[in-house]
Amino acid sequence: MKKQLIGGLAVAALTVVTLTSCSGTARGGSDSGSSVDIPKGSTIGVALPAKTSQNWVLAKAAFEKSLAAAGFKADVQYAAASSTVTDQQNQISGMVTKGDKAIIIAAQDGSQLGTQVKQAKDAGIPVIAWDRNITGTKNVDYYVAFNNFKVGQLQGQALLDGLAKLKGDGPYNIELFAGSPDDANAPVFFNGAMDVLQPKIDDGTLKVVSKQTTFKQVSTQGWLAQNAQSRMSNLLQADYSGSTKLDGVLSPNDTLGRAILQATKSAGKPNPVVTGQDSETASIPLIMNGTQYSTIYKNTDTEAQAAVDLVTTLSKGDKPKTVLDKKNNYNGVKTVPAIELTPILITKDNAVKEYANNSTLEALAKAGQ
Numbered sequence: 047m048k049k050q051l052i053g054g055l056a057v058a059a060l061t062v063v064t065l066t067s068c069s070g071t072a073r074g075g076s077d078s079g080s081s082v083d084i085p086k087g088s089t090i091g092v093a094l095p096a097k098t099s100q101n102w103v104l105a106k107a108a109f110e111k112s113l114a115a116a117g118f119k120a121d122v123q124y125a126a127a128s129s130t131v132t133d134q135q136n137q138i139s140g141m142v143t144k145g146d147k148a149i150i151i152a153a154q155d156g157s158q159l160g161t162q163v164k165q166a167k168d169a170g171i172p173v174i175a176w177d178r179n180i181t182g183t184k185n186v187d188y189y190v191a192f193n194n195f196k197v198g199q200l201q202g203q204a205l206l207d208g209l210a211k212l213k214g215d216g217p218y219n220i221e222l223f224a225g226s227p228d229d230a231n232a233p234v235f236f237n238g239a240m241d242v243l244q245p246k247i248d249d250g251t252l253k254v255v256s257k258q259t260t261f262k263q264v265s266t267q268g269w270l271a272q273n274a275q276s277r278m279s280n281l282l283q284a285d286y287s288g289s290t291k292l293d294g295v296l297s298p299n300d301t302l303g304r305a306i307l308q309a310t311k312s313a314g315k316p317n318p319v320v321t322g323q324d325s326e327t328a329s330i331p332l333i334m335n336g337t338q339y340s341t342i343y344k345n346t347d348t349e350a351q352a353a354v355d356l357v358t359t360l361s362k363g364d365k366p367k368t369v370l371d372k373k374n375n376y377n378g379v380k381t382v383p384a385i386e387l388t389p390i391l392i393t394k395d396n397a398v399k400e401y402a403n404n405s406t407l408e409a410l411a412k413a414g415q
């Protein structure tokens with residue numbers, strides 16, 4: 047590759063590439079890492095969704111820090127809470143027009159970005175889906191995320207473990223919650239959890255009293271806490287009147303877990319075993335005092351760094367090491383080459399140890415011991 051040559055030749059090669067891009071010539075795919083043009087000092091676009099959970103809030107600083115350290119400028123934008131999808135579509139088109147050299151996208155609605163990622167592709171700009179996949183298009187080059195199916199499996203296992211530990215012998219009454227249908231991660235989390243829970247539903251260990259067990263029935267529009275809280279309150283009223291116990295709830299993340307706990311508390315029910323995800327600062331004290339059973343640790347800095355490392359690799363003209371994992375990363379058109387990180391299950395037993403690389407979380411866990 048020309049750009050890997052040293053000295054004056056490399057500069058000459060870069061100049062040629064830049065001129066080519068100025069003339070508007072569309073270049074081919076960046077899957078091979080061969081035709082991208084990401085000079086040091088150039089601007090990288092980062093399009094983030096609405097701040098429905100703390101991980102998105104943390105993402106901006108994480109990207110700004112790691113992009114700066116890697117020698118790039120950051121153009122980080124959030125979809126505004128009111129008109130999220132259009133807002134994000136406009137932001138991505140704007141990044142293409144401005145000439146950002148790579149675009150990292152955590153989709154607000156992964157099925158609605160086909161036009162924008164095609165614009166990027168036509169302009170020769172690599173597109174990296176981050177945390178959430180972009181679906182229904184071949185124009186997404188890479189996907190950087192935690193292993194979402196594994197997140198779900200860990201949540202399902204945590205629910206089983208928590209029930210055995212805290213609720214005596216089964217059978218156990220449970221309810222299921224999933225994330226938002228417009229987030230490609232949500233069904234993957236749910237399928238991972240059901241991979242563990244379904245056999246226990248089938249053998250009678252677990253009873254979903256409401257009988258609501260399909261993704262469609264249990265999903266939570268917009269990942270909004272109020273939607274989960276009102277569904278939980280309705281279920282309690284309809285199916286758990288009198289002495290019917292609710293032993294546990296599969297919650298896909300911490301924000302919804304706390305909303306579910308709020309609903310059970312308001313209904314005067316004993317604390318059920320509730321799972322979570324994200325290691326939100328509001329949930330760590332609840333985990334340490336036994337109110338919320340578990341969460342998942344997906345370090346946002348590590349996840350941002352993995353995307354920035356990928357940009358650096360591409361900028362050198364190198365081919366990144368990716369996996370093709372159909373179960374996790376098939377977007378309806380192709381299995382997107384991915385960099386997959388490993389999520390960690392957290393309960394009060396391992397919180398202090400696992401949060402050792404994060405002073406904020408470690409301090410919260412220690413304070414609750």
Ligand code: BGC
Binds near residue numbers: 178299
């Ligand atoms: C993320 C989760 C987050 C959820 C809601 C998902 O796509 O992977 O970490 O809890 O969105 O914001």
